[in-house]
Amino acid sequence: MTTMKPSLSKASSTAPGADAAPQPPRPNADHPLRVLQLLHTVAYGGIETILINWLTKLDPDRVDATLVVFANPGATEQAFLDVAQQRGLDALKIPWARRKPVFTAARALARIIRQRDIQIVHCHNVYAELVGYLAARWTGAKVMNTLYVWSDFGFKRNVQQWLSARLIRRFDMVTNQCAVTQRETIRRGVPQHKQRILVSGVEPPDLAACDAQRNQIRRQMGCNDEHIVLVNVARLYPEKRQDLLLDWFARIVDQRPQARLWLLGTGPLEQQLRRQIDALQLADTVAMPGFVTNLAHTLRAADIQVHTSDAEGVPLAICEGMAAAMPIVATAVGGVPEMITHEVSGLLVPARDGETFVQQTIRLIDDAQERRRLSRGARDFIEREYSLDVAVDRLARAYEDLLGRCARTSAP
Numbered sequence: 001m002t003t004m005k006p007s008l009s010k011a012s013s014t015a016p017g018a019d020a021a022p023q024p025p026r027p028n029a030d031h032p033l034r035v036l037q038l039l040h041t042v043a044y045g046g047i048e049t050i051l052i053n054w055l056t057k058l059d060p061d062r063v064d065a066t067l068v069v070f071a072n073p074g075a076t077e078q079a080f081l082d083v084a085q086q087r088g089l090d091a092l093k094i095p096w097a098r099r100k101p102v103f104t105a106a107r108a109l110a111r112i113i114r115q116r117d118i119q120i121v122h123c124h125n126v127y128a129e130l131v132g133y134l135a136a137r138w139t140g141a142k143v144m145n146t147l148y149v150w151s152d153f154g155f156k157r158n159v160q161q162w163l164s165a166r167l168i169r170r171f172d173m174v175t176n177q178c179a180v181t182q183r184e185t186i187r188r189g190v191p192q193h194k195q196r197i198l199v200s201g202v203e204p205p206d207l208a209a210c211d212a213q214r215n216q217i218r219r220q221m222g223c224n225d226e227h228i229v230l231v232n233v234a235r236l237y238p239e240k241r242q243d244l245l246l247d248w249f250a251r252i253v254d255q256r257p258q259a260r261l262w263l264l265g266t267g268p269l270e271q272q273l274r275r276q277i278d279a280l281q282l283a284d285t286v287a288m289p290g291f292v293t294n295l296a297h298t299l300r301a302a303d304i305q306v307h308t309s310d311a312e313g314v315p316l317a318i319c320e321g322m323a324a325a326m327p328i329v330a331t332a333v334g335g336v337p338e339m340i341t342h343e344v345s346g347l348l349v350p351a352r353d354g355e356t357f358v359q360q361t362i363r364l365i366d367d368a369q370e371r372r373r374l375s376r377g378a379r380d381f382i383e384r385e386y387s388l389d390v391a392v393d394r395l396a397r398a399y400e401d402l403l404g405r406c407a408r409t410s411a412p
Contacts, residue, residue, distance in 0.1 A: 018237075032064040032068055033399050036118045036141075038109065040070045040096075040125040043267045044079040044291055045235035045318035048149060050200040052080075056087050057392045063399060066116050068109065069393035070096040079291060080223075080267070086293070094131070111136035120144060120324055120399055125158040137165030142402055144173035146198060149186040149334055152190065153239060158209065165189060173402045177313040180334025201391020202319040204382055217301035219246055221262060221287050228365045229260045231302035231326075233295065235315035236267030241331075241352075243269075245274060245308045248354045248361075250280045256365050261286045262302060264295070289384050299324040304371065305365050312336055314359065319386060322387050324348070324377035327371040329360050339386070345377035400408045 002265055002382040019332050023247035037055065041048055055065050067084065069077045071093040081091055090387050093106040095101060099255045113135055123132040123145040129208050136143035145168055151162060165188040168174050175198045177184040196197065214227075223229055230249065263286065264271065270288070277286050293300045299305065305321040305328045321328050322339065328346035330336050331353075341348035347364070349356045 010064065016355070017182050026134045031394075032060060032062055033120065034064050034066070034116060034118050035120045035399055036068055036109075036113060036116065038068050038121055038123050038128040040072075040127040041080045042072060042076045043235050043237075044083065045265070045267075046100070048080045048083070049316050050090065051124060051318075052084055052087055053203070053388055054392055054395055055084075055089055057201075057388050058396065059392075060087065062396050066112070066118065067091040068112060069093055070105065070131075070279075073097050073098050073228075083293070096127075096206050100127070102127075104120045105131045106138070111167075113139045114140050114213050119163045119403060120292070122146070122399075123125055126164045128400060129164055129171075133170065134168060137233075142172040144171055144175060144402060145229035146177065147181050147185055147313075148173045148177045149311055150188070151239060151334075153311070173398065175398060178338050181313050194400075196210060196394075198312060198395055198398060199386060199391045200319055200398045201388035202323045202382060203388045204323040204379065205300075207300065207325060210297045210300035213297045214301045217271035217298060220258075221289065221301070223260050227258050227260045228256070228300040228304065229262060230361065231262045231264060232306050232308070233264045233299070233320065234307070234315070235265050236263075236269040236273060238269065239309055239311045240265075240267075241308045242273055242311050244352065244354065245306065246276050246280060246286070247275065249322070249358050250282060250312060251288065251293070251358050252286050252353070252361055252365075253282070256362060259365060261306075264290075264292055264298065266291050274376055288366065295320055296324045299326055303328070303360065304329065306357075306361060307331065307336070308357065309333055309336075314339060319382065322386075323382045325375040325379040327364055327374040328378060329357065329364065331357075339381070341377070341381075344374075345381045347373055 004405050037051060039051060058065060067089055069091050084091055092112060094105045097107055109131055121132045121136045121143045123129045129145050133143050135141050169189050174185060174194055176185055177195045179202060182195055182197055185195060196379040232245055236242060250259045264309040277283055299321055307318055307330035309331055310333060312333035318328060318330060318339055330340060330346060330348060332348040332349040333351050337348060340348055347360045349360055
């Protein structure tokens with residue numbers, strides 16, 4: 001089969017619905033697997049970066065991937081599409097609106113599945129799970145997803161998690177980003193034999209090339225050689241707890257006036273956080289540049305990475321920081337302790353423990369040698385155990401296992 005590259009255009013909402021007879025998947029060792037990645041995105045973050053990294057690294061002779069996103073009100077998917085295009089990826093769109101037109105979107109997706117002869121629909125996010133499940137069942141494709149984190153996210157997102165937990169019990173395969181998430185998925189009713197763990201993986205950057213840009217980036221951000229820059233990389237969402245980070249940073253800068261903080265990311269809390277910065281009188285010491293296109297260079301221009309989330313799977317921001325040889329202070333939540341070994345590849349602190357966070361961060365501000373030691377441990381971990389090559393091989397094997405198992409199950 002010739003690899004087909006999708007074009008960046010909306011899929012029609014008049015695509016065929018559920019009336020066509022499903023066609024079973026046709027595994028063939030001589031052709032790449034045909035997989036559709038379905039993403040509902042409202043802000044560019046770790047999930048979006050993971051997907052782009054996977055798709056740009058996958059061997060097209062092994063997996064022929066089609067990327068489909070929801071055409072959201074306000075075009076909130078555009079940040080993801082811009083980065084995807086920069087990385088050489090095209091995408092199709094399916095219609096979406098505030099009233100959640102599930103069946104319209106599923107019909108549009110079903111048409112793409114038939115046109116591309118898709119064998120597996122891989123879903124990311126609960127709306128993608130719902131639409132992807134319907135379209136896959138109408139067309140005979142297999143359906144799977146990737147789960148990143150379960151937590152208490154407030155009423156609306158908790159309802160979405162409740163729906164997801166019941167829907168994915170019907171999926172052909174469920175994958176998780178870490179062991180903590182997998183254990184919770186089992187608790188929510190998905191048997192372990194249907195599950196896999198997929199690591200996000202990260203490509204270690206060329207540190208020398210990054211460091212060549214260090215002084216220029218620092219000057220652009222208003223920092224000089226005397227400053228010790230803390231950097232936080234995360235979507236501006238409640239569970240990322242940039243509000244706590246700002247409170248704690250105010251205590252740090254009182255004790256270490258040379259400290260500076262960069263908040264890298266976008267999201268619905270931006271204006272609230274800017275007001276908090278003004279209220280804490282931190283406007284001269286905190287910068288919010290938004291989304292940055294070359295994260296590794298910006299990380300290397302800083303001195304310490306800080307991560308204060310209440311809930312995580314395996315945050316790609318920490319993976320990227322470790323790959324960039326950053327000393328990291330992070331809350332020990334979700335899958336973070338699966339990445340960071342305390343005192344070896346970073347420092348872990350309890351969630352919402354401001355006193356310990358401030359102490360450990362000041363410890364690194366004061367000790368350049370300790371920063372270098374932890375940065376070496378972080379980089380070593382990524383190179384040994386969390387490379388992007390390992391991640392995409394595991395991803396392709398999951399697809400192969402799913403189709404192989406389905407073929408065995410349906411054989412006479």
